[in-house]
Amino acid sequence: MSDYKIFSLGDIVLQCGLRIPDAKLAYKTYGTLNAAKNNVIVYPTWYSGQHYENEWLIGEDKALDPRKYFIIVPNMFCNGLSSSPSNTPAPYGKARFPNATAYDNVRMQWRLVTELFGIEQIALVTGWSMGALQTFHWGALYPEMVERILPFQGTSKCSRHNFVFLEGVKAALTADAAFRDGWYDVQPEKGLRAAARVYAGWGLSQTFYREKLDLEKLGYATLEDFLVGFWEGWLLSKDANNLLGMLWTWQNGDISDNEIYKGDFVKALSSIRAKAIVMPCKTDLYFPPEDSEFEVKHMPNAELRVVDSIWGHFAGGPGTSPVDIEVLDKALRELLAS
Template identity: 55%
Template sequence: MTADRGPDAPYEIFEIPDFTLVCGQTLRPARIAYRTYGTLNADKSNAVVYPTWYSGRHWDNEWLIGNGADGMALDPSKWFIIVPNMLGNGLSSSPSNTPPPFDRARFPRITVRDNVESQYRLVTEKFGIEKVALVLGWSMGAGQTYQWAVEHPEMVQRMLPFCGSPRTAPHNKVFLDSLRAAMTASVGFDGGWYPPDRWPVGGLRAFARIYAGWGFSQAFYWDEVWRELGHTSLEDFVVGFWEGFFLDGRDPNNLLTMLDTWWSGDVGLTPGFASTEEALASIKARAIVMPAEKDLYFPPEDEAWAVSQMTGCTVEHRVIPGVWGHFAGGGANPVDTKFIDRAVAELLAADPGI
């Protein structure tokens, strides 16, 4: 019997024969792995686009997708939910699955714009969708949400970026640079030409240790909230959760590709705009922007600034309270999940921005 959800469930591939990237190189073809939940209605008005996040796969988004009977807002009996996998995540075109000569360390640089353009091609060419009822996402999924709303203002009716930003901040780049340095200095990395069956495990574990200090807040550690995830000590949590997370099928070259995508994120680089402020002002979609109270990557004040620039739409800045930091948006805490789900429900019930 085939699984309906999770990593064992079937997914689909959309191919773009010649996909020229912002960097000037071309994927031949670009392969976009995606999963859909629900049924597209006759007038194609019930589409939701829900991109993945840094190293996430489509099944990692399923915590916010209901089952038709649990009352969650992203109800597949009402909405047609498309979850496209980011380029570089190991399922869509990536260093780990692209044949030579563009494999591994030669895989081209990918931008947020490249991801959104490939998703736009999927949505329009595969499904013939002209309006998207909602685009939403966590972390890098939020960055893609902003890019969708800037690049396709005539199409995106509502948007809900949570724990993410339209532009990668300088402090965030310092964090990303530390990750890159740890991985590339690792024994066995060999400039990205390590054998496919011999990953630089020391680099992955160092990567995880850096992440451990950023993904959750200081208060999360002070209050030992990691115990709620079933861990028995701080070291048990760091090894079991963080090192286990990055050792779970996350190829180092893939991680570095997505890291570069994150580092360069800025809707102000969209053609036709002179600045991030100008790009944000062009958004027409009805929006709820949801940072987490203690997020170290995307603090609420950064997103308050973004909201202040979104002068062309109806928008609310709504902070997710609590100590879970960035992972308030990751589906691990039921309280935060309910908070996000309520916002999704409100937004879907509201008149669209366009």
């Protein structure tokens, strides 16, 4: 039995101008919605992640305490549970699945929150990596609804450098002859393994590797063991078209790319009224603190807190550094109490 539910969206039209017929949004909730409907936390998923992979921050001993809050974890399009290339029937499945933006995702999450639960106020939106991208979108698209945001290890717009990194991942994956332009019958294993190797040089910092934390903290026998067990093991569990769909969403992330802000990035940032703590990691190779400094400069009620860690993009992420997770949890507690 699945541990999540499906919200039927009907036929939806995306920003790209294409439809997802009979679109589905998979979600899971934790805790109970109170009578006032003011104890709501929205916690979107990250690149390739599904709702259960967000649970490292949810618990009775955590800031995201289901005894106190009603926590909604919506699954992104293309993650294999919500409408995705892997689960959409022809003619819109596989390589024909339309490109969905973060804007598209958050608009449909808003429908879930308002239509299904009748929620009008959200106490907090938070998320890691692509979850942070969606968090910024929530703040910019629904400024009167969202009271607080805490995006960590992610930005409100994909930088040019980040875009280039993702081109390497895409090229490695699609170079496998078995990929067949997305019309494969068997997952392109060589391409997935190659993409994982590209990722491995970026997900964690130079100092992480210099100090051999893959061996000392994560328990791998050698560097090669880490590359195979951690990185290749991660991507081999995913569908290639799903990964490419989410990669496109990531590359085209921009809170101002919509009819509301018409490309005015500063205006979009300035519209975020929510009390915000923005938490990059000083060694994150995807989302360096300089990007967050610009964002916070233009957000009226935001504070920048740079995480001092050598875990790079995974600082505070799932299954990594307990110390960094404690730092993140403390910030979430503080923001929720404010």
